[in-house]
Amino acid sequence: MAQKPSTPKGTRDFNPEQVAKRNYIFNTIRGAFDKFGFQPIETPSFENSDTLMGKYGDEGDRLIFKILNSGDFLSKANQQAYLEKDSNKLTPSISEKALRYDLTVPFARYVVQHQNEIEFPFKRYQIQPVWRADRPQKGRFREFYQCDADVVGSKSLWQEVEFIQLYDTVFSALKLEGVTIKINNRKILSGIAEVIGASDKLIDFTVALDKLDKIGEEKVKAEMLSKGISNEGISKLQPLFSLSGSFESQIESLKNILSSSEEGQKGIEELAFIDKAINELGLSSAKLQLDVTLARGLNYYTGAIFEVSAPEHVKMGSIGGGGRYDDLTGIFGMKNMSGVGISFGLDRIYLVIEELGLFPETVNKNIDVLFINFGDKEALFSLKAIKELRSQGVNAELYPDNAKMKKQMNHANNRNIPFVVIVGNDEMTSNTYALKNMITGEQEKVPLETLVLKTKKS
Amino acid sequence: MAQKPSTPKGTRDFNPEQVAKRNYIFNTIRGAFDKFGFQPIETPSFENSDTLMGKYGDEGDRLIFKILNSGDFLSKANQQAYLEKDSNKLTPSISEKALRYDLTVPFARYVVQHQNEIEFPFKRYQIQPVWRADRPQKGRFREFYQCDADVVGSKSLWQEVEFIQLYDTVFSALKLEGVTIKINNRKILSGIAEVIGASDKLIDFTVALDKLDKIGEEKVKAEMLSKGISNEGISKLQPLFSLSGSFESQIESLKNILSSSEEGQKGIEELAFIDKAINELGLSSAKLQLDVTLARGLNYYTGAIFEVSAPEHVKMGSIGGGGRYDDLTGIFGMKNMSGVGISFGLDRIYLVIEELGLFPETVNKNIDVLFINFGDKEALFSLKAIKELRSQGVNAELYPDNAKMKKQMNHANNRNIPFVVIVGNDEMTSNTYALKNMITGEQEKVPLETLVLKTKKS
Numbered sequence: 075m076a077q078k079p080s081t082p083k084g085t086r087d088f089n090p091e092q093v094a095k096r097n098y099i100f101n102t103i104r105g106a107f108d109k110f111g112f113q114p115i116e117t118p119s120f121e122n123s124d125t126l127m128g129k130y131g132d133e134g135d136r137l138i139f140k141i142l143n144s145g146d147f148l149s150k151a152n153q154q155a156y157l158e159k160d161s162n163k164l165t166p167s168i169s170e171k172a173l174r175y176d177l178t179v180p181f182a183r184y185v186v187q188h189q190n191e192i193e194f195p196f197k198r199y200q201i202q203p204v205w206r207a208d209r210p211q212k213g214r215f216r217e218f219y220q221c222d223a224d225v226v227g228s229k230s231l232w233q234e235v236e237f238i239q240l241y242d243t244v245f246s247a248l249k250l251e252g253v254t255i256k257i258n259n260r261k262i263l264s265g266i267a268e269v270i271g272a273s274d275k276l277i278d279f280t281v282a283l284d285k286l287d288k289i290g291e292e293k294v295k296a297e298m299l300s301k302g303i304s305n306e307g308i309s310k311l312q313p314l315f316s317l318s319g320s321f322e323s324q325i326e327s328l329k330n331i332l333s334s335s336e337e338g339q340k341g342i343e344e345l346a347f348i349d350k351a352i353n354e355l356g357l358s359s360a361k362l363q364l365d366v367t368l369a370r371g372l373n374y375y376t377g378a379i380f381e382v383s384a385p386e387h388v389k390m391g392s393i394g395g396g397g398r399y400d401d402l403t404g405i406f407g408m409k410n411m412s413g414v415g416i417s418f419g420l421d422r423i424y425l426v427i428e429e430l431g432l433f434p435e436t437v438n439k440n441i442d443v444l445f446i447n448f449g450d451k452e453a454l455f456s457l458k459a460i461k462e463l464r465s466q467g468v469n470a471e472l473y474p475d476n477a478k479m480k481k482q483m484n485h486a487n488n489r490n491i492p493f494v495v496i497v498g499n500d501e502m503t504s505n506t507y508a509l510k511n512m513i514t515g516e517q518e519k520v521p522l523e524t525l526v527l528k529t530k531k532s
Numbered sequence: 533m534a535q536k537p538s539t540p541k542g543t544r545d546f547n548p549e550q551v552a553k554r555n556y557i558f559n560t561i562r563g564a565f566d567k568f569g570f571q572p573i574e575t576p577s578f579e580n581s582d583t584l585m586g587k588y589g590d591e592g593d594r595l596i597f598k599i600l601n602s603g604d605f606l607s608k609a610n611q612q613a614y615l616e617k618d619s620n621k622l623t624p625s626i627s628e629k630a631l632r633y634d635l636t637v638p639f640a641r642y643v644v645q646h647q648n649e650i651e652f653p654f655k656r657y658q659i660q661p662v663w664r665a666d667r668p669q670k671g672r673f674r675e676f677y678q679c680d681a682d683v684v685g686s687k688s689l690w691q692e693v694e695f696i697q698l699y700d701t702v703f704s705a706l707k708l709e710g711v712t713i714k715i716n717n718r719k720i721l722s723g724i725a726e727v728i729g730a731s732d733k734l735i736d737f738t739v740a741l742d743k744l745d746k747i748g749e750e751k752v753k754a755e756m757l758s759k760g761i762s763n764e765g766i767s768k769l770q771p772l773f774s775l776s777g778s779f780e781s782q783i784e785s786l787k788n789i790l791s792s793s794e795e796g797q798k799g800i801e802e803l804a805f806i807d808k809a810i811n812e813l814g815l816s817s818a819k820l821q822l823d824v825t826l827a828r829g830l831n832y833y834t835g836a837i838f839e840v841s842a843p844e845h846v847k848m849g850s851i852g853g854g855g856r857y858d859d860l861t862g863i864f865g866m867k868n869m870s871g872v873g874i875s876f877g878l879d880r881i882y883l884v885i886e887e888l889g890l891f892p893e894t895v896n897k898n899i900d901v902l903f904i905n906f907g908d909k910e911a912l913f914s915l916k917a918i919k920e921l922r923s924q925g926v927n928a929e930l931y932p933d934n935a936k937m938k939k940q941m942n943h944a945n946n947r948n949i950p951f952v953v954i955v956g957n958d959e960m961t962s963n964t965y966a967l968k969n970m971i972t973g974e975q976e977k978v979p980l981e982t983l984v985l986k987t988k989k990s
Contacts, residue, residue: 079583079641079864082629085576087642089649090656093572109922111899111929114551118543118675119577119631119661120597125537139578142598142627144665148619161606169600171540173577183537184545191547193946195932198548203577207602217576230932232911239919355915406537441569453690457813461697464567471569474653474688488651 084208084216094438096219096424099248100201103221103418106244110236112199112223117180119203120171127172129179129405137206139216140169173205177222178415179405185226186406194227213421224415226402231344234378234398235351237416238362241382241394244418246358249432252385253360253393258368259345260375260397262328265338266314266366269331270307272298279303280369283314287367291315314366321349324364344377376400380416384426393422436531443470443493443529444486446479452497459495459507459522466526486512493529542666542674552896554677554882557706558659561679561876564702568694570657570681575638577661578629585630587637587863595664597674598627631663635680636873637863643684644864652685671879682873684860689802692836692856693809695874696820699840699852702876704816707890710843711818711851716826717803718833718855720786723796724772724824727789728765730756737761738827741772745825749773772824779807782822802835834858838874842884851880894989901928901951901987902944904937910955917953917965917980924984944970951987 081087088096107114120141127135143150147168155163174180177200185192201221208214223240225233238255245253263283267276278301282294289297295308313331317324325346332338345364352362360382368379377398384390396416403411427433443463445456456472463470473482486494496508507525510517520528539545546554565572578599585593601608605626613621632638635658643650659679666672681698683691696713703711721741725734736759740752747755753766771789775782783804790796803822810820818840828837835856842848854874861869885891901921903914914930921928931940944952954966965983968975978986 079645080580081576081645082578082580085578087576087646088574089646090571090573093574097572108897109925109927111902111927113548113898114555115548116546116551118539118545119663120540120543120675122538122540136602139602140600141631142600142623144594144597146619148617148622159606161604164606165600173599187537187539188545188547193943197929205577217578225932228932230905232905232915232930232932235915236930243922351912351915354912355919439566440571444569447688447690454809454812457690457693457809461813464701467567469567469569471655472690472694474683474686474690485651 082216084210084214086215086217091438095428095433096420098433098437099420099423099427100219100221102247103244104199104201106240106247107199107223109243110197110223110240112197115181115184115198115200116202117174117177117184117200120173121180121183123166123170123172125183126175126179127166130175134175137208138175139173139205139207140165141171141173143168143170174202175206176204177202177220178224178402181222181224182403182406185411186403186408189408195225196227197223197225199223213425215421219420221418221420222415223417224402224413226411226413229400229412231347232351233414234344234348235355237380237396237414238348238352238357238360239355241380241416242357242360245360245382248423248427250385250423250427250430251359254363254383254386255360256363256365256368256381256383257345257348258365258379259341259377260379261337261341261344261377262332262366263341263369265332265335265341266311268335268337270303270310272303272307275301275303277373283367284369286315317366321345321362321364324366325349328366348378370395370397374399378414384422385430388426388429390422390426393419393426395419439469440489441469441471441491442531443468443495444482444489444491445470445472445495445497446482447473447476448496448498449476452502455502456495456497459497459525462522463526463529466530468526468529468531470529495525540674542668542672544673544675549896553886553891554878556891556895557878557881557885558677558679560705561702562657562659564698564705565657565681567701568655568681568698570655573639573642573656573658574660575632575635575642575658578631579638579641581624581628581630583641584633584637585624588633592633595666596633597631597663597665598623599629599631601626601628632660633664634662635660635678636682636860639680639682640861640864643869644861644866647866653683654685655681655683657681671883673879677878679876679878680873681875682860682871684869684871687870689805690809691872692802692806693813695838695854695872696806696810696815696818697813699838699874700815700818703818703840706881706885708843708881708885708888709817712841712844713818713820714823714826714839714841715803715806715820716823716837717799717835718837719795719799719802719835720790720824721799721827723790723793723799724769726793726795728761728768730761730765733759733761735831741825742827744773775824779803779820779822782824783807786824806836828853828855832857836872842880843888846884846887848880848884851877851884853877897927898947899927899929899949900989901926901953902940902947902949903928903930903953903955904940905931905934906954906956907934910960913960914953914955917955917983920980921984921987924988926984926987926989928987953983 126138152164152167203217203219205217241255263280267273267279272279282297286294298308317327328342368381370379375397379397380395381392382394384393394417398414400412402413447453453472460470492512494510494512501507506519506521509520509525584596610622610625661675661677663675668674699713721738725731725737730737740755744752756766775785786800826837826839833855837855838853839850840852842851852875856872858870860871905911911930918928950970952968952970959965964977964979967978967983
């Protein structure tokens with residue numbers, strides 16, 4: 075007896091309901107991307123290993139899924155590594171391809187490879203799965219989708235303004251009200267580090283500051299101290315910890331705190347520009363909030379940094395993020411290609427929408443009408459009606475077998491099919507259909523035209 | 533200087549136009565699947581190796597992409613195989629997962645794993661990529677999409693009837709007229725083998741017969757002879773080679789040829805049932821044709837066998853296929869689960885539609901309106917109009933930088949954007965927009981409402 079098969083650790087099957095709900099989110103995001111002038115591209119699931127390796131740090135390299143070369147791969151294996159039984163060293167000689175780890179590096183590769191066909195500034199979106207050999211845990215999977223929109227080839231701050239509008243448009247369309255779009259700017263963080271005399275400790279400093287929400291002021295200070303930031307420097311941070319109020323009032327405070335840093339002032343200017351534009355343009359349901367503790371992949375971002383939080387009453391954390399990077403394609407030898415982009419966290423958005431009951435009832439493209447099968451003559455008569463229904467946009471099907479009536483009705487119930495049609499001798503003779511509403515239980519005999527009208531979705 | 537990066541052999545990037553065209557085909561197929569009551573599922577890109585290995589024959593096993601275990605994979609390697617440097621033998625101990633090779637085996641795995649949640653008969657569809665380490669050549673890729681629809685849990689021939697209707701619906705919706713849906717039945721092939729005394733050589737016999745179109749009658753006979761089929765047997769085949777005419781007349785000939793084979797008679801009965809139903813129901817643009825030489829994966833199919841050919845004037849070969857299999861899930865220990873299914877060949881359908889110029893002009897979700905950027909004041913004014921346009925369903929964007937007018941107009945031209953809006957001082961003062969039709973060259977000053985009306989897609 076074979077063992078019941080299963081999916082690999084950290085991966086999932088999606089049943090019809092889940093696929094429908096995921097597609098609802100994808101399609102909403104896609105619709106907004108199109109509206110904002112982003113264009114879709116797709117890249118292969120695997121890349122040459124040298125395209126990916128070394129782009130995500132050591133930890134990233136470790137989490138990349140490598141594909142074993144085909145055929146007699148050992149014949150080309152690194153002999154030294156083979157003798158030493160060194161897995162790490164052996165890998166490049168027996169694996170030339172790897173599954174993509176994110177959509178950003180493949181996008182950078184795409185831009186460089188196709189630079190002569192691309193019309194810049196290039197606004198692209200990409201909705202595809204990525205793979206990471208992470209330890210699976212609740213909400214973390216080894217295969218998951220990323221939804222990214224990026225613009226490359228322009229340093230204009232209007233892009234940042236548009237991305238905030240884009241987030242607002244998507245979450246409003248999903249009826250997910252009350253999300254907070256947090257924004258910061260790397261130049262603010264650099265300015266603060268400069269002011270407290272810790273420019274050489276920018277990463278340590280921001281890693282600590284990023285934890286303010288989680289571990290509180292005292293522990294953040296202790297961590298900074300342990301990383302070698304001076305007491306004097308930390309005391310200069312005091313106004314930051316109590317920074318609150320409106321975007322504008324925080325900007326005013328920052329002007330004081332960062333008065334001696336040119337880069338800090340530049341960051342303030344950028345934030346103020348974006349805030350003013352968003353105020354003029356208005357948001358439908360999201361809030362824009364300045365958060366000077368926001369750091370995210372700081373090594374990467376050079377200007378704006380975004381993060382989106384789910385509505386406060388939902389415990390979920392970030393459901394999106396992004397920022398500006400001034401050198402996307404440098405890793406592939408193409409200089410001066412500034413970009414800015416955002417990402418939507420599909421799995422978390424799904425969980426939030428599910429928790430809040432915001433999936434529309436019509437999300438499932440379920441069948442509208444099931445025809446009961448009483449035998450071949452009735453089936454053929456039914457299929458003629460089914461053909462007409464389908465051509466009118468009604469999803470209809472025939473129960474394939476002449477099974478017991480009860481079994482067929484149960485099938486309709488179990489699949490939540492709203493209408494059942496029964497065709498027997500009477501109906502065939504009178505050219506009518508017995509239409510049963512499975513919700514109300516009502517049943518009536520109707521001609522084909524009425525059948526279409528009654529079952530068509532409004 | 534870094535080398536210009538590329539995609540792995542046999543894989544492809546898709547640019548915005550290609551993605552749009554592919555999605556047009558996917559969405560058409562998906563729409564028909566929904567209409568016929570099929571429900572979407574998705575399975576992970578990789579499966580446990582033991583789910584896939586041994587299911588596609590030795591050649592298949594070889595073509596499956598294996599994923600290298602993470603971490604120090606050599607520590608758990610098969611020592612004997614390691615010493616012997618036997619790649620094949622080593623693989624199972626350093627690779628536990630593999631990329632899916634088709635959608636059928638993962639579907640079988642899904643049905644067995646989720647049998648208690650599934651309401652049978654289960655009509656599922658699945659549109660996902662698969663991977664094969666095949667030698668790449670024109671039109672053959674290492675990553676490509678499959679689009680499959682299957683029903684499991686019913687032996688009803690009405691399913692076969694519905695699949696023919698489904699093919700017809702999809703190709704008619706794609707405006708791809710004149711495709712031929714060829715049908716055969718394994719029982720016919722078994723019957724013929726029985727009649728010519730070659731039941732034990734069924735595979736050899738059908739492999740040869742399948743080549744009739746390509747190599748002609750004489751060579752087919754020679755091949756059969758070389759495989760040990762007797763001259764006497766081959767002479768009994770003569771009527772098959774000249775089988776032609778309507779479905780009905782071929783059925784009549786077969787009745788004579790197969791009169792001594794019970795299984796053959798059963799096959800004839802099934803084909804006649806399907807033909808009669810399709811005649812009653814009618815097809816929109818496809819033709820149904822009996823083709824007794826059609827074999828396809830014969831080891832697999834137990835009843836109907838389908839194959840769809842592109843219209844005759846297009847040299848493309850098969851653009852779809854399928855059939856009935858009586859034991860889909862037996863490989864995972866679940867018996868008596870009859871299924872029937874069909875598949876659409878996306879890449880070939882794409883090529884045919886491209887060649888015949890059948891992609892609709894609206895397939896590209898391109899931007900409708902580009903606003904020229906003359907500076908921050910004008911940009912903000914423009915973004916207010918853009919916000920209104922987007923809310924009315926018009927895809928609109930602002931050129932991000934205050935670049936030279938000519939550069940911005942070229943951008944609109946290069947992207948085939950149909951309308952450009954120019955906002956300067958005059959327009960801001962009079963609250964109007966200079967709208968330029970990029971196709972006719974006409975330009976007019978209009979208020980916002982008119983701008984919306986003129987740029988909205990009809």
